[in-house]
Each structure stands twice: as structure tokens, then as C-alpha cells.
Amino acid sequence: MKNLFSLFAKNQSIIYKVFLFVSATLLVIYLLPKGGQFKYNFQKGKPWQYENLYAPFSFTIKKSTEAIRQEEEAIRDNAIPYFEVSDENITPISENFEILLGQNYVDSLYETSLKTTLRIGNSIIADIYENGVTDEIHAYDGNKLVYLKKGNEIEERNYSQIFKTDDLDKKVRAAVEANRSEDIQVLLYNLLKDVLRPNVKLNSNLTESAINSEINAINPNRGIIEKGGRIIAKGEVVEGDKFQILNSLKAEYQSQIWSKSNYLWLLVGYSLLVSLVFLMLFLFLKNYRPYIYNNNTKVTFIVFNILLMVFLTTLVLKIHASYVYVVPICILPLILKAFFDPRVGLFVHVLTILLLGFIVPNSFEYMFLQFIAGIVTILTISELYKRANLFISVGQITLIYIIGYFAFFVIQEGNIQTMEWQNFQYFIFCGLATLFAHPLIYFYEKIFGLVSDVSLLELSDTNSKLLKELSNKAPGTFHHSLNVANLAEASANEIGANSMLVRVGALYHDIGKMLNPTMFTENQANSVNSHNELDPKESAKIIIDHVIKGIEIARKNNLPDRVIDFIRTHHGTSLVYYFYKKEREIEGKANKEDFLYPGPIPFSKETAILMMADSVEAASKSLKEPSSSIIDNFVEKIINNQLEQGQFLNANITLKEIETIKKVLKKKLNNIYHLRVEYPE
Template identity: 55%
Template sequence: MKKIINYLYRNNSIVYKVLLFISTAFAIVYFFPKEGKFRYDFSQGKPWQYDNLYAPFDFAIQKTDEEIAEEINRLKTSSKQYFLYNTEVPEKIVMTFKDRMDLLKPSDSLSAKQIAKLTKKGVALINSIYAYGFVDDASEKKINKNSIIVLRKGDIIEDISFDRLIESKDILTKINDEFSDIERSTGKDYVFEELSNLLQSNVQFDAEFTQKELDEFLNDISYTKGKISKDELIILKGDIVEGERFNILNSLKEASKSKIWTKSNYNWLVLGYTLLVALALLMLLLFLQRYRREIFVDNTKVTFIFSNILLMIFAQTLMVKYNPDFLYVIPLSILPIVLKAFFDARLGLFTHVLTVLLLGFIVPNSFEFIYLQIIAGIVTILSVSELYKRASLFISIAQITLIYMVTYFAFSIIKEGNVSNIKGIYFGLFAVNGLLSFLAVFFIYFYEKVFGLVSDVTLLELSNTNSKLLRELNEKAPGTFQHSMQVANLAEAAANEIGANSMLVRTGALYHDIGKMVNPKYFTENQITGVNPHNDLSPKDSAQIILNHVINGIEIAKKNKIPDRIIDFIRTHHGTSLVYYFYKKEKDNNPDEEVEVKKFRYQGPIPFSKETAILMICDAAEAASKSLQQPSAQSIDELIDKIVEGQKNNNQFINSDITFREIEKIKKVIKSKLMNIYHLRVEYPE
């Protein structure tokens, strides 16, 4: 047990990566929908690319969504509308009307006979109005005027035409017609007023009963329209997938889910997904191990990359489950933007492609999705740069959105054969995708704080010479500050020449010698009085002060919360080279003793990236050029060659992934810049 614990402790980094790998793979599989993948890929309007297809089992032909929708609409149109007749209302109105007419007394202008006649006509009018009923205004809006409805009077149900019901707009006409043969009088006006006030609707739309009957009809809808028997030919190789063939293939696809992917083989499905996801993640780890070793050994960075993959897959699978029509709202381009901002374009594109391939298992029209997202990812990598410039990200995202739209347009006209059936909503979804892509700025800021990473925006802030630490360097060690500025200019030009991160190397150059603030007078560039304090020290003590400026620089940088990516330049800018001047002096002072080389050698590490290698070359070249008594093109050329050859012979570049060709380009840039710096003007006559 003790041996196992010791092994795990010694290899904790590998153990962590294994656990991260396993947990990420299972998390991704957990997000995936638990259904099988149909063995054939097909698209409407395209040829069938496989061999002749025969039905593997009996299955029903499913109706299309359009056919089902049409049948539902037909049922809704043809289904009966139920109305409820209230029998109490007419009886109550008749009784109330008679009571009101009893209040009308005979007079010189109105006889009892006339009152009786008006009462009789009024009751007859009420009975005629309520023969089928008086429908309320709200209910009459729910039905076509010529439709046949079902009228329920208690237990009696009767089919009638809706136009037999009396509507509110017809009441006055009905009263006028009934009393048209009677001359206008006080009694007639009285009857008009009473009837107008008393008449009220007694027929209402019975929504609950109507919906109940409609639901019964809808439940009886058949979603199939035929059957395909086992071994029956479905489609020939080369036939166009369209019309009924397309419908039958979709029916087979749906039937396969229930026939093949059952609970009995659920575990096999999960195993298949797990293997495919694990393979993709393994490829990413192998890529990091072989081509991005400095990232692979950093568990924080590996966790950061895996977390971003998991986040994108989670967001996309959530959208697939919620509504696949909104699939392209998720801004997958954020992934390559973020990874390029913190690492490099190649890693960003590689990770993006793997993520899109994984998503291809769960999205509809997987080929279209994969093609579109990979093209968008390539455009992202090519266009997104210099995020610290406000217009840069806006222009890049506009280009990405345009590529989305153009690619979708191309796929649509291939499938539809014309532009009339293109769904305009997708262009809106791509526009929303572009707007959401601006969240990359938020994610970059968030990740900087959580994972301690560095983006171009942070580098721009750090490279500001008015920042607190650089101002302090300028005040305490002005010569070192000027040296750092010159090195930064050389390093930036060299980085641009070989395609390295110029912003990163410039910022690293500005901070690489901040450790000299502790003992500024012990470094030549700060000795403005000509007094050299090393004259009073032994070579060992002098060498120790020189060596300590790296350690002091790291401590100062950490105290001021400078990111580790910049501190790497402080650690590596001398690699494991010797403080040769004091080493030689110690040997000359003690010719008979063996000098301990370790006390005169920087602790390293040696440069492990192109940027740190560039800084080492530029730092040594700029410092050595100050020793030239009479700078000339030849002397500068020989000096730079000598310095770089010495560094190569001391194996300072073996971990930095830099080529001989790139080193030659760097030398050429440095020589050109130094010649411009030391160029002498012609002497003007006095």
C-alpha cells in the first residue's frame, strides 16, 4: 500500500490528467442523448450513396408533419361546435314582460284591447327569438355563420345551422318586423323599450364539450399510412432521395430506434459513445504532449482546455434537447477565439475540430453542421487577432457571421434546388450567434482571473511603460530600463519576422530584468559615475549578485501579481549560461584550484518557446553590442554570429521549438536594427 501511495505521489501530475480525462469523457457521454445513430446518412434531394436498401424488418410508414398538420386542421374544421341553450332565460323574460305590460293602464289613447294585442305580439316575438336561441357576442365570433352546430337543450341535442340563431345585431330588426303593422303610439314605444331592455342571450359556446369531442377525434388520428414488409426494396443505389422515398427512409430511421436501441443494448450504446469520446480526448492529449509540451505539463492549462470543450458540448446538447431549430444560436466560435487568445492558432483549431466532430454524433444534419462549423472555425483562426483593438473583434465576428450565412445559403440551394424555400429565420439565428460571440471578451477576462492565464488585452496593459512596476524600474535603474526598451524593440521585430507572438515577447522583454532594481549599481548600464562596485568584491560574490537578479526578478514579479507567462521570460532569459566574465576572473585568480562552475551558472530553465528563445538572443545581443568600441557592419555581424553560436553550442534552444531557419531570420533582424541604432551621422563643417 505504501508503494502505491508513493507512486501516486511521485506521479501526481499524470494521475490528475487520467482522472481529468475519465471524468470529462463520462461527463460528455452523460450529456449525449441516449439513442443510437442510424447507420445511413441521407439528405433530401441528394442521391442514395449506398447499395440497394431492403427493409431489415416490418415497419409502418409514418405520415409527414405536413400530412398530420393537414389532417388535424381538417378535423378542427369539420368537427362539430357545441352550444349550450339556457331554457330558464326565455321563461323568465316572458313572465317579466307580462308583469310589465300589466302595469300599462288603459287610457284615451290606449285601450285594453290594444294592450292585450301588444302583449300577445310581444310574447310571440320572445318565443320566436328563443325558438333556437339568442347567441351572445363572444360566442358568435367562434363559428362560421354557415356552419352546422350542435345545440344542447338539457338532454335534447339538435343539429342546426348557426344562422338560425338570433344575434344581437338582428334584435332591433326583429322587433320592428313584428310590430310593423301597428301604428306608432305610446303603447308601442313602451313595448319597444321593455323588449330592448329584457331580451338577453341564452346560447353560449360550450368550449369544454367541443374540445372534449375534438380531442377524441385527434386521439383516433393514425400517424401511419401504410406498411413496408421485411426484405421489401426501399431504394436503389443512385436514386434521388425525395418524396415518398424520403418519407419511408425517415420512417425506417425512427423504427430503428425502437427496434434496435432498446434497454437490453443500452450499455453497448454507452460503451460506443464512451470509446469515441475517449478517442477524441486522447488525440488532444497526445497533440499537447508532442507539440505543446509546456501546456501538457501544466495541469491548470489542460483543465482549462477540457473545461471549455465540456462547456461547448453542454450548451450545444442542451439546445438540441430544447429545440434543434435553434442549433446555430450557440456560438461555437468562442472556443477557438479563447484558445487562440491564450495559446496559439494551431491548438485552437485542433481543439475546435475535435469538439465539432464530437457534436456531429448528436445534431441533425450532421454533415452540414460539421462542415459549417469547421469552416467558421478556420475563418475564426484566420481573422481573429489583436483582440486589444476594439474594431478587430467586431470585424472578425462580422466575417464569421457572413461565412455562416453564405455556407447555409449554399447548402440550402443544393437541397432545395432554388432560393424560394430557404428559411430566412436561419439568417436571424446566425446574426444572434454573432452577437453572442462577443461574450468571448467576457470569457477571456473571467478565465484570466480563474486560471491565471494571459491574453493580448492583459499584455497591452502590462506593456504600458507608465505602469507602476515599469515606472519604478525607470526610477531605480534607468540604464536597465533603457536596455529593456531596446531589447523589447529588437524582440518584437524578430517575433514579427518568424510569426511568433510579438505582443508577448515585447512584454516579457520589458520585465525580464526587473530583478536588477535590488542592486542597480552592480550592473554596467546603471554605472553612470564610472565607479564599479565589483572592484571591491571577489568574483564569487560578484557572480552571486549577477545571478540573483533572476531570482529577485521572480520575487518582485510575483509580489506585483505579474502573470506566470511573463515570469517565464525572467526565468529563462539567461537559461543555464555562465557569468563568464567573473568565472574567467576566478580562474585567473586561482590557476591551481578547480573552480566550481555551478556557482557561476544561472539556474535556468532554458527557453521552452520561440518567444523566450527570441528574448535570450536579443538580450545577449543588445548587451554585448554596448561593448563595441567602434561599431561597424562587420563587427556587429561577427558579434551576433558569435553570441548565437555560443548559445546553440550550449544547447540553450533544444526545448524551444525554434528552427535554424528561424534563428537565422532573427539574427538578420537584430543585425539590421543594431546597424540602424549605431549608424553615425556625417560630420557637418563648423
């Protein structure tokens, strides 16, 4: 049991990666829709690349989405609306009319008698309420057939037979003209206008229910292809009827071939393909980014982002397939570039698009657009901490989507008359969603303990609390750190390393000296050296301890691990030679182990650059009469000595890059000491 526990402890990193690999694979398989993939790839407007295709079985031809949409529109246009009569009793209305007439009729004003006026009015009321009255306005033709619902009975009528309150004036005029009683027209109109009550309304629910019933009854098929019938010949253009037949075969193939009986084989196929994608990710990290591969947190972070994009895409597809371009896939390379480097961002983006290719419609079009957009993201955003860069890049990404989609549509349809321009809104929404990268980076930094260029920019502020404390307690060390930061940043820019990271690392690399600043020569205000009264071993221990104390201060102030790495490695496993030599002179011998820094040695280009810049800058203070040749030899000697000690064995830095850094350091030191050509007197 003890041996098993020991084996587990030694290989826990590998075991965790295996667990992460299996879990990620299973989760992606769970998220992917369970359906087979049609073995032929075809595009509308493109020639058929395969041999002549014959129907492997009989199947029905599905109507196109456009054809079904047209049928639905036709059903809505020709639908018979339902009107409901709420009350057919006209007696109260007639009574009200008679009362009002008695109150307003004056014998001396009208030639038509009261009795005749009452008869004409009741006749109009009876005629109006024969089929009901409505005050609603609808755009129906007068001859439009409508259903009039009276209680439980439904009668057919023309829309013109339902009386509209706006037609009252015309109705009254016709009635008085027929009775030659034009003198009472105004009186009748005003009285009837007051007593009439609409009793017919459009029953929208019943009408819509009838329409939906007809739409649901639409036959999605329009014909049948018998087994063995030729569907398409090689070289024939996939368009029109051929395109629809192929889509029908694809749908039928997936529903018939991929059934419960072979569901297990479907899972096996998906498992192998998804496993290959994640295997490529782990192999890439192991071979080309070992510093990421060896950090389980960083590997988890990358896998988490892949799963997040797969989850968001599948979720959107369940809502509506046309919304797939709203998912901001380009956030993935953008964030990974912010935390790692462009190559990692692009590689992970490509693998994620390969996974999404299983589930999205028009997978070739989708993958092409996302590949191009991802490349544009990597190429355009160089400094994410500059806000303008993100907005510019998002604008370029959106433009790429729009141009690509437009090109694909023209190729497939051959015109732009049928283009649905509202689809371009999805790309704009996608661009706006990509702006969410900044807050997302902040959350990731807090959750995963990573550091981005945005945080590095904040840490590089010399007015920050920790750097202010350094400048107050150890001004000489602070000045030295600034010089080292300038040298290291220039060197990093020259060889393509992360200049912002190396600058921040340089600013904080010596913060451990704050606890005992006068023990370091750059902070000694006078010629008195405190080390003269100490044993060489004690002096060496104080010098070496500034690394350990620096790490403690950094952790206390929540500096990121990537910055703490510079504190740990800036002396590597080098020797405190001055006190080692002094010990030998006093004692005649010295234990080398007592004068060595604990390490580790640099393990990246950036930490290697800092070691070189720090050693050269610190030692340059000892030059009494610096000249160009002296500085050149001095830089060569220090860096070559570090090479001989094997300080750069773990750093992914080449000899050519080291030679480039030497040139930069020589040039910068020459500028610092203002060396000029000696002119003859």
C-alpha cells in the same frame, strides 16, 4: 507502501491525465442519447449510393412532419367549437323590459298601443334567447356547426342560430315591419339594448381539449412495407415518398435493433468512438504541443470546453432540435486561439464537431456548416483584443451559416417556396451569443490562471503600477526593457511567434532590478561602480538574484505564469562571465557554479527570442564606435555563443528562424545607432 506513494508522486501527471481521459469519455457517453446509428447515410435530393435496398423486416411508413402538420391544421379548421349557455331564465329580462317600457312610453307619440308594443318586445326577447345571446365576434361561417352546452346537455346548432348583440337593430326592424308598427322601432331598440344580457360564451378550454384529443388520435402511419419488399434501387434519387420510407426504416431500425438486450454493445461502441476522439486530442498535444500537454491545468481547460459544448448542445436538443444552431460552437476555436494558437483551436473544434455528429439531426449538414464556420473563425480573428475584429468575425460567421443553410435547403428541396425563413434567426442569435467570448475569456483567466491577448494588451501599458514603479526606481532598466521589447517584438513578427506575449515578457523581464537598482550599470548616474568594493562572488550573486527577486515581485503583483516564464528564462543557465573572469584573475581559479544563472533555459520561441534580444541590447551599450560590420559580427558572436551553450535546446525554434532573428536584430541596432554610409570628404 512507501514505494507505492513514491511511484504515485513521480507519475501523478500521467495518472491525472488518465483520470481526465476516462472521466471525459464517461461524461460524454452519459450525455449522448442512447440510440443506435442507422448504417446507411442518405440525403434528400441525392442519389442512393448503395446497392438495392430491400426491407429487412416489415415496418410501417411514417407520415412526414409536413403531412402531420397539415392534418393538424385541417382538424383545427374543421373543429366544432363549444359554446356554453350560462343562464336560460329570461323572466327578469322581460320584467325589466316591461318596467322600462312603462316609464318611457307616451300615448301621444305612438300609434301602436302599449299592449302591442309590450307583446312585440316580449316576442323579440323570447326569440333572441331561444338559442342564447353573445356579444363575442368570431370568424365562423353562418352555417358552421357548433355545440351549445346547456348544463349537462350539448345540442348542435348552426353558428347563425346564436343571436349576436350587433344584430339587434335588424331583429327589431324585422319585428315591427311584420306588425306594421314602425313608429316604435327606435323605442324598442333602445329599451331592448338596455335590458339584453349576453348569456353565451365560447368555451375555449373545452374546444381546445376536443381539438387536442383529435390531434392526439392522428395515426402517425400511412401504410406498411412488407419484409423483402424493395425500398429503393441504386442510383435512384432520394426524394418524396422514397425519402419518407427511408426515414421510417431508420426510425424502426433504431427502435427494434437497439433494444435493452444489446444496450451493453451500444455502450461499448460509443465508448470506443468517444475514446478515440479524446485519444487523438491527447496524442496531438503530446506530439505537437508538449508545453500544453505537460500542464495539467491547460489540458483540463481544453477538455472542459469540449464537455461544455457537448452539454449545451444536448441540452438544446432536448428542448427542440431546430434550436441546435443557436449553440455558439464557434466560441470554442475563438477562445482556444486566444489562449493558445490557431492550430490548437481548429483541431479541438474538429474533434468536438465529430462528437456532436453522433447526436445532431442532419449530421452531415451540421458538421459541414460548423467546420466551415470554425475555419472562418480561425482565419478572420487575428487580434482578439481589438473589439472591431470580434464583431467583424461574428458577422462573417453568421453570413457563412446563412449561405450554407440556404445552399443545403435549395439542394434538398429544389426551391425556396417552402423555406422557413425564421430559421435564419437562429444563426443571428448564434452570432450574438458568440460575442459572449470576451467576458468568458475573463472568467477563464481567473478560474484557470491562463492569460489571453486581451490581458497581454493591458499588461503592456507602460502606465501600469508595476512598470511605473520600475521607471521611477530603475529608469535605466526601464529604458533597456523598452528597447528589448521593440527588438523582441520585431523578431517575433518576422518568424510568426506571439509578438504581444514576447513584448510583455520583455517589459517585465528585469523587474527584479528594482530592489537594488544602482548595482546595475544602466542605472548608475555617475562613474562610481558599487561592484568595485565587492568580492566578485558577491557581485555575481547580486546580479543573479535579480531573476529570483523578479519572480517574487511578479507573483506578488499577480502576473500570469506565461509572463513570469520570461523572467525565469531570460538568462537561462548562462555564465556571469565578467565577474567569473575577475575571480580567476584575483584568486587564480574560480568555481563556475557560483557564477551560473539558475535557469531554466528557454522552452518556447518567445522566451528564446527574449534571451537573444536582451543579450544583444545589453551588450550593445559596450560598443564604443559601432559600425555596420562591427554590429553584424557582434550579434553573430553573442547568439552563436548561446547556441554553443545549448540555451535553445528546449525551445521549438529552428536554425532558420534564429538566422532570421539575427538579421532583424542587426537591422534594428543599425537604426538605433543611426549608422549611415560614410561619404567621402
